[in-house]
Amino acid sequence: VSETTTIGQYLIDRLLALGARHVFGVPGDFVLAYYKHLTDSELRVVNMADEQGAGFAADAYARVNGIGAVCITYGVGSLKVINTTAQAHAEKSPVVVICGGPGVRERTRERKLHHKVGTFDSQLKIFKEITVASAILDDAETAQAEIDRVLFACLRERLPVYLELPRDMVNATFTVRPVHAPKETSDPETLREALEEIARMVAGAKKPVILAGEELHRFEVHDLLPGLLERSGIPCASTTLSKSVIDEAHPLYLGVYEGALGNDAVRHYVETSDCVLVLGANLSDVTLGIDTAQLETARMVHATSDHLNVRRARYERIVFKELILALEPALGTRPRPTIPNPHRPEPWIANADAQITVARLFQCLNWHLTPDTVVITDVGDCFFAATDLFVEHSGFVACAYYLSLGFSVPGSLGLMMARPHLRPLVITGDGAFQMTGMELTSILRTGDRLAPIVVILDNEGYGTERPMIDGEFNDIHPWRYAEIPAVLGAGKGWVVRTEADLDRALAGAEANLDSYSIIDVKIARGDISAGLERLTSHLGKRARG
Ligand SMILES: Cc1ncc(C[n+]2csc(CCOP(=O)(O)OP(=O)(O)O)c2C)c(N)n1
Numbered sequence: 001v002s003e004t005t006t007i008g009q010y011l012i013d014r015l016l017a018l019g020a021r022h023v024f025g026v027p028g029d030f031v032l033a034y035y036k037h038l039t040d041s042e043l044r045v046v047n048m049a050d051e052q053g054a055g056f057a058a059d060a061y062a063r064v065n066g067i068g069a070v071c072i073t074y075g076v077g078s079l080k081v082i083n084t085t086a087q088a089h090a091e092k093s094p095v096v097v098i099c100g101g102p103g104v105r106e107r108t109r110e111r112k113l114h115h116k117v118g119t120f121d122s123q124l125k126i127f128k129e130i131t132v133a134s135a136i137l138d139d140a141e142t143a144q145a146e147i148d149r150v151l152f153a154c155l156r157e158r159l160p161v162y163l164e165l166p167r168d169m170v171n172a173t174f175t176v177r178p179v180h181a182p183k184e185t186s187d188p189e190t191l192r193e194a195l196e197e198i199a200r201m202v203a204g205a206k207k208p209v210i211l212a213g214e215e216l217h218r219f220e221v222h223d224l225l226p227g228l229l230e231r232s233g234i235p236c237a238s239t240t241l242s243k244s245v246i247d248e249a250h251p252l253y254l255g256v257y258e259g260a261l262g263n264d265a266v267r268h269y270v271e272t273s274d275c276v277l278v279l280g281a282n283l284s285d286v287t288l289g290i291d292t293a294q295l296e297t298a299r300m301v302h303a304t305s306d307h308l309n310v311r312r313a314r315y316e317r318i319v320f321k322e323l324i325l326a327l328e329p330a331l332g333t334r335p336r337p338t339i340p341n342p343h344r345p346e347p348w349i350a351n352a353d354a355q356i357t358v359a360r361l362f363q364c365l366n367w368h369l370t371p372d373t374v375v376i377t378d379v380g381d382c383f384f385a386a387t388d389l390f391v392e393h394s395g396f397v398a399c400a401y402y403l404s405l406g407f408s409v410p411g412s413l414g415l416m417m418a419r420p421h422l423r424p425l426v427i428t429g430d431g432a433f434q435m436t437g438m439e440l441t442s443i444l445r446t447g448d449r450l451a452p453i454v455v456i457l458d459n460e461g462y463g464t465e466r467p468m469i470d471g472e473f474n475d476i477h478p479w480r481y482a483e484i485p486a487v488l489g490a491g492k493g494w495v496v497r498t499e500a501d502l503d504r505a506l507a508g509a510e511a512n513l514d515s516y517s518i519i520d521v522k523i524a525r526g527d528i529s530a531g532l533e534r535l536t537s538h539l540g541k542r543a544r545g
């Protein structure tokens with residue numbers, strides 16, 4: 001039997017079929033009819049205060065759920081998710097951007113229309129640069145093929161996509177054809193040869209090591225990692241972007257590798273290895289410790305969804321997931337080496353009157369992590385300090401490569417929608433919080449009694465930039481963050497100056513299961529984490545030219 005549907009409904013059905021349960025957004029007249037449609041569907045619409053917040057929430061959601069969606073209006077809305085879509089692209093997050101647009105009948109001639117800039121193609125062109133596939137759904141005849149093409153590309157590449165829905169096409173009908181998910185397979189001979197070459201290289205190595213990247217997580221093969229390590233006897237390190245790809249308590253886990261910016265023992269192990277298997281890690285200047293990493297191509301296998309290189313040889317037509325699935329049986333076994341494991345958190349005992357410092361704050365937070373915590377950090381010293389947290393069981397989410405301030409508070413809402421049983425520990429700087437922290441209002445608006453704990457490192461401004469080049473431009477207006485609950489009419493707040501204050505605040509926050517908690521931690525100017533200390537001495541040299 002042939003079934004008739006509408007473009008709007010088909011898109012909803014496909015999103016549900018591919019695993020989306022929520023859509024984040026802000027309505028506007030070009031998308032209002034579709035917004036109503038979405039609200040009446042099985043998808044839950046999560047309204048945000050600002051489109052950038054919606055984009056960040058969809059990104060965080062997509063990272064843990066496997067697909068996410070953001071729905072906004074033309075121009076004023078969509079152009080505000082450029083930054084978040086660029087982040088999703090940079091860090092491989094499968095976000096579907098759905099933008100309501102002018103109707104096809106409104107597009108018969110170029111004219112000035114509210115929210116429109118340039119031509120009717122301008123937005124599509126802008127999004128083309130930062131998405132893997134895109135379409136304007138202006139024809140009912142081709143709509144199904146276009147939606148399928150775009151959504152499959154999103155999942156195949158784990159990259160964002162853009163769909164523009166002209167408002168008069170929402171209810172345009174067509175007859176649904178069966179959906180065929182394209183099956184991507186490697187060239188079997190090439191895969192076999194590549195695996196043999198990798199196995200030879202590993203067998204001949206004295207001290208192989210795996211650098212486990214974020215794509216293991218994105219392509220849902222991270223669960224294979226413990227088995228791979230245990231059988232092969234090869235230890236692994238993660239990158240700043242992939243932290244928590246493996247339980248950090250695993251005996252074959254070394255820690256986060258980030259060149260000279262990270263832990264010395266991890267650096268030494270990785271850089272003295274004669275065979276580094278880089279699996280699913282995109283190597284950026286950040287991942288490579290601001291280019292301080294010493295990894296030579298001649299002793300490296302580098303596999304990502306984009307390419308496979310064994311030393312200098314490149315193998316084409318290898319599907320990343322297939323390679324990872326085939327790796328464990330292909331590699332031999334060897335006795336487990338003795339390796340330096342990351343330090344477990346030391347028990348926290350407060351020195352009651354001592355002024356709180358960044359180092360002690362993170363020691364305390366580390367002690368408070370539970371299997372139900374998911375850590376989400378913003379950019380700034382919170383990120384550099386959080387890299388050193390010992391994350392057992394729990395997840396760790398950060399925009400560790402694109403580094404856009406303002407991700408954490410809206411991102412935490414995405415995480416809570418995707419994983420309602422987890423409680424986010426949101427760690428942010430005061431500058432980042434002033435950008436998007438007001439999305440706390442969206443967390444309340446859900447009516448779900450969500451209870452993230454937001455910790456603000458309140459150091460009177462842009463602490464990360466001060467050691468590089470300082471000036472008034474790094475100062476911000478001081479807020480009374482702990483009083484935000486009074487303004488929003490819900491939530492609980494604490495100000496922390498001493499270690500005893502921190503104990504009280506965390507005890508109170510942990511007991512507050514009905515609403516968000518906000519902890520304003522007063523950090524002395526110039527008190528920075530060891531990680532940031534190392535970073536700024538490198539960056540400062542570069543920034544000063
Ligand atoms: C959206 C965005 N704008 C600007 C920057 C540049 N930047 C990097 S760190 C930083 C300071 C952040 O201040 P804060 O959130 O208070 O954290 P702190 O550095 O004090 O730890 C700035 C402005 C950025 N990364 N992202």
Ligand SMILES: [Mg+2]
Binds near residue numbers: 459
């Ligand atoms: Mg700050």
